[in-house]
Amino acid sequence: MYVFCLNDKFPGFFYLCFKPGRDAPMSAWHVKIIPSGFELQGNKYPDMRALKNGFKLLIANHGIQGPKRVGNGR
Secondary structure (H helix, E strand, C coil): EEEEEEEEECCEEEEECEEECCCCEEEEEEEEEEECCEEEEEEEECHHHHHHHHHHHHHHHHCCCCCCCCCCCC
16 A cells, blocks of 8 residues: 655655555655656656556565655654
């Protein structure tokens, strides 16, 4: 399960908050808004559909920790 959340401390960013399983902890990664779309974990995506698909691939390839973990959702 995932959701996009506002990041009011850093303009130009929002959070991608997720809980990959019932017993898994809440996590959050920063998403940067760039002129050509979005950037997540160093990867660029041209639109929201590509961002969501890229997120799913990152989770599938790297697990909950992903390449870089930003926060634990607390």
